[in-house]
Amino acid sequence: MNKKYILYARKSTDVEDKQVLSIEAQLVELRAYARNERLEIVNEFIEKKSAKTPGRPVFAEMLKRIERGEANGIIAWHPDRLARNSIDGGQIVYLLDQTRLANLKFPTFWFENTSQGKFMLSIAFGQSKYYVDNLSENTKRGLRQKVRRGECPGRAPLGYINDVRTKTVIVDKTNAPLVVEAFERYSRGDQRLQDIADFLFTKGVKTKGNIPLKKDQITKLLTNPFYYGHFRYAGEVFEGKHTPIISKKLFDDVQIVIERRKHRRTTKHNDPKPLCGFLRCGSCDMMVTGENQTKRQKNGNVHRYVYYHCTKKRKNSPRCPEPHVREELLDEQLSAMLKEYAMPKAWADKLRELMDTDQANECARSQSQTTELQTIIAQLAAKLQRLLDSYLDQDIDRETYTNKKAEIMSQKKGFEDKLSKLTLGQNLWLEPMEKWIETAVSICKIANGADLLAKKSLCLEIFGSNLILKTKKARLRAPEAQFSPQKNRWVLLRKTIISQTKTDASRPSLQICPNLVRVKRL
Numbered sequence: 001m002n003k004k005y006i007l008y009a010r011k012s013t014d015v016e017d018k019q020v021l022s023i024e025a026q027l028v029e030l031r032a033y034a035r036n037e038r039l040e041i042v043n044e045f046i047e048k049k050s051a052k053t054p055g056r057p058v059f060a061e062m063l064k065r066i067e068r069g070e071a072n073g074i075i076a077w078h079p080d081r082l083a084r085n086s087i088d089g090g091q092i093v094y095l096l097d098q099t100r101l102a103n104l105k106f107p108t109f110w111f112e113n114t115s116q117g118k119f120m121l122s123i124a125f126g127q128s129k130y131y132v133d134n135l136s137e138n139t140k141r142g143l144r145q146k147v148r149r150g151e152c153p154g155r156a157p158l159g160y161i162n163d164v165r166t167k168t169v170i171v172d173k174t175n176a177p178l179v180v181e182a183f184e185r186y187s188r189g190d191q192r193l194q195d196i197a198d199f200l201f202t203k204g205v206k207t208k209g210n211i212p213l214k215k216d217q218i219t220k221l222l223t224n225p226f227y228y229g230h231f232r233y234a235g236e237v238f239e240g241k242h243t244p245i246i247s248k249k250l251f252d253d254v255q256i257v258i259e260r261r262k263h264r265r266t267t268k269h270n271d272p273k274p275l276c277g278f279l280r281c282g283s284c285d286m287m288v289t290g291e292n293q294t295k296r297q298k299n300g301n302v303h304r305y306v307y308y309h310c311t312k313k314r315k316n317s318p319r320c321p322e323p324h325v326r327e328e329l330l331d332e333q334l335s336a337m338l339k340e341y342a343m344p345k346a347w348a349d350k351l352r353e354l355m356d357t358d359q360a361n362e363c364a365r366s367q368s369q370t371t372e373l374q375t376i377i378a379q380l381a382a383k384l385q386r387l388l389d390s391y392l393d394q395d396i397d398r399e400t401y402t403n404k405k406a407e408i409m410s411q412k413k414g415f416e417d418k419l420s421k422l423t424l425g426q427n428l429w430l431e432p433m434e435k436w437i438e439t440a441v442s443i444c445k446i447a448n449g450a451d452l453l454a455k456k457s458l459c460l461e462i463f464g465s466n467l468i469l470k471t472k473k474a475r476l477r478a479p480e481a482q483f484s485p486q487k488n489r490w491v492l493l494r495k496t497i498i499s500q501t502k503t504d505a506s507r508p509s510l511q512i513c514p515n516l517v518r519v520k521r522l
């Protein structure tokens with residue numbers, strides 16, 4: 001019987017087909033090849049599916065026609081076009097054994113229908129299979145090696161860029177400061193995930209659909225250890241080689257807020273009023289909220305007020321006894337409270353002077369601390385090595401290993417952060433202190449102004465969640481002495497201001513200033 005050939009061309013979107021000729025190119029080449037070799041082509045089959053797994057419809061149709069005797073030969077670019085899995089490869093070899101297939105022709109592969117030829121062919125199919133198996137294995141192995149080198153595989157998170165040229169992850173100068181600010185904002189505790197998404201949106205960080213990032217994307221960002229220098233891979237934490245953009249401390253602070261806010265009941269406000277969400281009802285401890293109320297007088301005048309009141313639901317429980325409070329009244333009270341904490345400008349100048357002296361003294365002190373921290377870190381590193389050894393010796397199981405490893409690494413990172421703070425500059429307290437002085441000086445202006453949101457944020461800074469509204473009066477719930485350490489500096493400031501006004505408010509007193517400088521330690 002004359003040999004009748006089927007021309008088979010295949011290319012898929014598989015990675016391993018990347019380097020293969022396009023289908024059009026295969027067709028051109030194969031037709032030219034057939035002409036040169038004087039091979040008769042009875043049909044052309046084109047397939048765009050992967051040959052990694054069985055189940056290609058065009059391939060199946062081709063085999064059917066061959067079984068029916070419509071053709072007895074196949075022309076393809078290379079055996080790997082015909083089969084990349086053992087079942088399809090086996091079928092071809094079987095058809096050859098059955099003599100249904102008389103010959104195969106490949107421009108790039110020698111084949112002869114002899115036992116030696118079939119042996120070579122099955123090796124070629126096998127190689128394709130081996131190549132496929134190997135590829136995914138190699139990819140995994142490559143990734144693992146990358147991970148061990150401290151390189152996080154995949155796309156770098158927001159704030160970083162994959163440098164294609166050097167194959168490293170570098171800090172994105174545009175977005176990194178935004179990520180840092182997102183962390184800082186969230187760590188304050190008065191921001192919702194949505195607020196962070198909105199903030200980033202105003203700075204140009206958006207989804208492909210041009211809308212703010214979703215809340216779960218913000219959560220992912222705020223819980224990604226990548227930003228302080230570690231990264232997660234396959235459920236394990238690794239030390240990265242990339243430059244951290246936030247401190248472990250800031251990251252930890254944010255995790256605390258996330259944990260806390262998870263349990264907080266979220267109330268919906270259609271139109272949130274500026275003084276909502278930080279005062280609690282003095283009787284039932286529910287949040288105080290605000291709403292618009294309109295009064296229409298008989299003469300046609302319409303007055304609009306904003307009232308604040310307790311959010312207690314009246315169903316099934318006695319009505320909250322606290323009356324509504326007009327916004328103006330609340331504003332007045334809060335402003336008066338804030339003013340007690342307003343630092344005179346002259347004090348700020350004096351404080352800054354004292355800070356300079358302190359800074360110089362501190363340099364000397366930090367030296368011994370550095371050595372101490374270095375020792376601890378070295379000990380933890382040794383501990384990690386011992387842990388790895390026991391894991392490799394199979395003394396402990398994988399779960400114990402990964403858990404313990406994460407724990408030690410977290411500790412180590414904490415100390416490393418402390419150390420880098422020390423070495424970067426013992427003066428990291430300077431900036432927050434300077435910020436604090438700035439805030440303290442700004443209080444007077446804000447308290448006298450009309451910006452209610454600014455007042456609220458000052459109240460949160462100074463009083464935290466310690467403000468209650470009782471009998472139409474805003475006041476502190478807990479005595480100042482119970483304030484958290486950060487808030488204590490405000491207590492100290494207020495005491496100083498009070499004692500000072502008793503003597504002479506205009507001149508900063510030298511006895512009082514050192515007292516205030518103490519607050520930087522808090």
Ligand SMILES: [Zn+2]
Nearest residue numbers: 281284310320
């Ligand atoms: Zn109430």
